[in-house]
Amino acid sequence: MCGIVGYVGDRLGVPIALKCLSALEYRGYDSAGVAYIDNGKIYTEKRVGKLVNLYNSLKNKIIPSSCAIGHTRWATHGEPNKNNAHPQTDCNGILAVVHNGIIENFDSIKQDLIAKGVKFNSDTDTEVFAQLLAYNLCAKLMHNTMHNTAHNTIKFSKKTIIKALNKTIQQCEGAYAVAIVVAGIDDCIFFAKNKSPLIIGKGEEESYLASDTPALLGFANKFYSIKDGELGYIEKNKIVVFNDNLENVKIKFQQITIKTEQVMLGEFKHFMHKEIEQGASSIIETIDRIKKLKVLQKIPPKIFEDKFNLHITACGTALHAGLIAKYIIENQLRVPVDLDYASEFRYKKPILDAHSVCLFISQSGETADTLSCVELAKQKGATTIAFTNVPASRMESIVDFVVPTGAGPEIAVASTKAYLAQLAALYAFIEYLAIILKKEIKFNCGMIKNLALKYSHQDYTKVLDDIVEEIKNEESIYFIGRGVDYLLALEGALKLKEISYIHCEALPAGELKHGSLALINNNSFVVAVLTQSNLIEKTLNNIHELNSRGAKVILISPFTNLENFVYKQIYIPNVNDLLTPFVAMKPLQTLAYKVSISKNLDPDKPRNLAKSVTVE
Ligand code: G6P
Numbered sequence: 001m002c003g004i005v006g007y008v009g010d011r012l013g014v015p016i017a018l019k020c021l022s023a024l025e026y027r028g029y030d031s032a033g034v035a036y037i038d039n040g041k042i043y044t045e046k047r048v049g050k051l052v053n054l055y056n057s058l059k060n061k062i063i064p065s066s067c068a069i070g071h072t073r074w075a076t077h078g079e080p081n082k083n084n085a086h087p088q089t090d091c092n093g094i095l096a097v098v099h100n101g102i103i104e105n106f107d108s109i110k111q112d113l114i115a116k117g118v119k120f121n122s123d124t125d126t127e128v129f130a131q132l133l134a135y136n137l138c139a140k141l142m143h144n145t146m147h148n149t150a151h152n153t154i155k156f157s158k159k160t161i162i163k164a165l166n167k168t169i170q171q172c173e174g175a176y177a178v179a180i181v182v183a184g185i186d187d188c189i190f191f192a193k194n195k196s197p198l199i200i201g202k203g204e205e206e207s208y209l210a211s212d213t214p215a216l217l218g219f220a221n222k223f224y225s226i227k228d229g230e231l232g233y234i235e236k237n238k239i240v241v242f243n244d245n246l247e248n249v250k251i252k253f254q255q256i257t258i259k260t261e262q263v264m265l266g267e268f269k270h271f272m273h274k275e276i277e278q279g280a281s282s283i284i285e286t287i288d289r290i291k292k293l294k295v296l297q298k299i300p301p302k303i304f305e306d307k308f309n310l311h312i313t314a315c316g317t318a319l320h321a322g323l324i325a326k327y328i329i330e331n332q333l334r335v336p337v338d339l340d341y342a343s344e345f346r347y348k349k350p351i352l353d354a355h356s357v358c359l360f361i362s363q364s365g366e367t368a369d370t371l372s373c374v375e376l377a378k379q380k381g382a383t384t385i386a387f388t389n390v391p392a393s394r395m396e397s398i399v400d401f402v403v404p405t406g407a408g409p410e411i412a413v414a415s416t417k418a419y420l421a422q423l424a425a426l427y428a429f430i431e432y433l434a435i436i437l438k439k440e441i442k443f444n445c446g447m448i449k450n451l452a453l454k455y456s457h458q459d460y461t462k463v464l465d466d467i468v469e470e471i472k473n474e475e476s477i478y479f480i481g482r483g484v485d486y487l488l489a490l491e492g493a494l495k496l497k498e499i500s501y502i503h504c505e506a507l508p509a510g511e512l513k514h515g516s517l518a519l520i521n522n523n524s525f526v527v528a529v530l531t532q533s534n535l536i537e538k539t540l541n542n543i544h545e546l547n548s549r550g551a552k553v554i555l556i557s558p559f560t561n562l563e564n565f566v567y568k569q570i571y572i573p574n575v576n577d578l579l580t581p582f583v584a585m586k587p588l589q590t591l592a593y594k595v596s597i598s599k600n601l602d603p604d605k606p607r608n609l610a611k612s613v614t615v616e
Contacts, residue, residue: 001028003026004024004071005024006209009236012063014063014065017069021034025072026612027614029605030080031046033045033046034068034071043065044096045057066186069096086126090118090134095181096130097133102175102616129172133164137156155184155185169229169244175194190231197211199225200224202223202224213258213392217262221257272414276589279416279452282418282421283423285408287428295401308357309357311352311357313342315369317414325337327487354380360399363407368616384401389407403425412604413498451573463570464594472595474502475502477504477505478516479529480527482510482535484577492589492591499593499595499606501601512546513545522550524550529556554568555568557572
């Protein structure tokens with residue numbers, strides 16, 4: 001989490017840094033800050049809260065600097081106050097650092113520096129990095145017997161800075177992407193990266209750093225995804241990258257085109273609303289892209305011979321998409337699938353070997369837990385396949401095969417269209433697997449595309465109005481379903497809880513009576529998902545159990561003649577049982593969105609959450 005940017009070129013750097021940061025705010029909005037160099041001196045400006053506070057404090061100032069770094073924070077070390085906001089500087093004002101990640105051994109380094117007389121001003125691990133780098137720079141200086149000079153007036157050479165930076169990153173354990181400006185060097189930004197994402201962008205006569213490519217939309221069109229252990233610097237017309245042995249790395253830029261309207265609100269008030277409406281086009285674009293690029297055909301059929309075993313690993317919404325894939329693979333292909341939360345998988349000593357095929361699902365391709373699982377699977381000799389949405393992400397660069405999802409940039413923290421794109425990509429994979437395994441399945445990608453086209457205009461905003469008013473002040477809402485419907489209920493509950501702050505819990509409908517029914521009374525609201533034709537009676541029984549305890553059941557279902565048994569029914573299209581996830585999610589997402597706005601919350605930026613979780 002945390003977003004970082006850097007600009008060096010001929011234009012005013014601070015407004016550009018602010019603009020790029022606005023596309024990274026999904027990564028955290030506890031505080032924001034910039035540092036820039038003017039006549040060799042470093043200046044910083046920081047504000048607590050969303051980026052708009054920083055923007056307002058700077059909007060009437062013209063800052064004549066063409067070199068700036070910026071940061072939007074999701075607090076990990078130290079509360080979200082001004083002292084802990086980035087950029088962090090060393091006590092002599094030699095340099096300023098913006099950082100995304102966690103320096104795990106920050107405390108021992110800090111104690112060591114304090115013992116050497118360094119004064120700290122914040123609780124952050126980032127300040128430790130800044131102070132250590134400055135210390136390493138100055139230690140060199142002392143060695144050269146120049147210690148009588150005021151530190152912040154000394155001009156260090158780039159070579160000296162790179163050496164000190166390399167030493168610093170060798171001393172730091174953990175994840176980091178850092179951008180650094182150094183006093184006396186007006187038109188240069190230094191960087192280093194390990195595990196947290198960092199991209200170099202190239203424009204005409206200007207260079208950029210950013211946590212992701214969409215942040216540089218409209219500014220750069222050529223990108224390089226910096227690899228772990230690399231460090232270097234950017235100038236307006238020069239990019240220098242070293243490996244950890246300080247040997248020059250020849251980099252190859254990748255051309256990525258993102259259209260402006262993809263990251264603009266357009267006619268919508270919130271990105272979440274726009275992205276819910278883009279669900280159908282995400283499905284279609286994903287299938288088209290997979291077919292056009294023939295990505296599945298690159299996965300060799302021989303990995304699915306003999307003793308192959310399948311694993312799915314992901315976090316959050318991506319895991320919910322994976323649950324549906326597991327269900328369909330087991331149900332249709334009769335192939336067992338292991339599925340784990342990435343944060344659990346990495347510590348459970350998973351049983352993996354060269355016969356394992358591991359599927360990793362990640363919108364960002366940068367989620368720290370999922371990335372660690374990729375590394376683990378690779379060490380064990382497994383085949384790794386990533387389903388990712390962000391081009392040039394770290395996950396794409398380390399897996400054996402990539403199946404891209406075509407959702408386009410997803411800005412709202414709560415994932416909506418990316419979930420549908422992940423499902424489309426996973427179904428396409430299942431179709432391919434069925435061909436290899438010579439098994440029959442009752443769907444194909446053409447059917448999914450047709451369904452997305454046919455129902456793309458389905459609108460639930462009006463029909464949900466009354467329900468939203470009734471449930472918005474609830475403390476707790478239950479979601480139930482069986483089979484695929486339970487998996488949809490899980491995602492529906494996650495959506496509502498993360499942006500409305502109502503406690504939501506999804507349960508397999510049959511499990512209700514093993515505990516949670518004790519909490520149901522005549523004030524309870526329960527959302528029941530019922531899309532599976534073979535489960536109508538079973539789920540209906542559970543609805544009766546809820547009715548007997550006075551609960552108000554909101555039913556999401558295509559089936560008729562059920563309305564009399566529930567408080568309210570939201571009708572969805574009646575489609576092939578295996579394809580219901582493609583039509584049942586929209587009302588659940590819309591419900592969450594509408595409850596959030598009816599409570600005057602910001603659905604795009606829920607408290608305490610970030611879109612891309614690049615720390616463990
Ligand atoms: C965070 C986001 C979720 C996302 C999850 C996994 O929790 O808020 O929307 O589903 O991370 O992210 P990934 O990028 O790996 O899909």
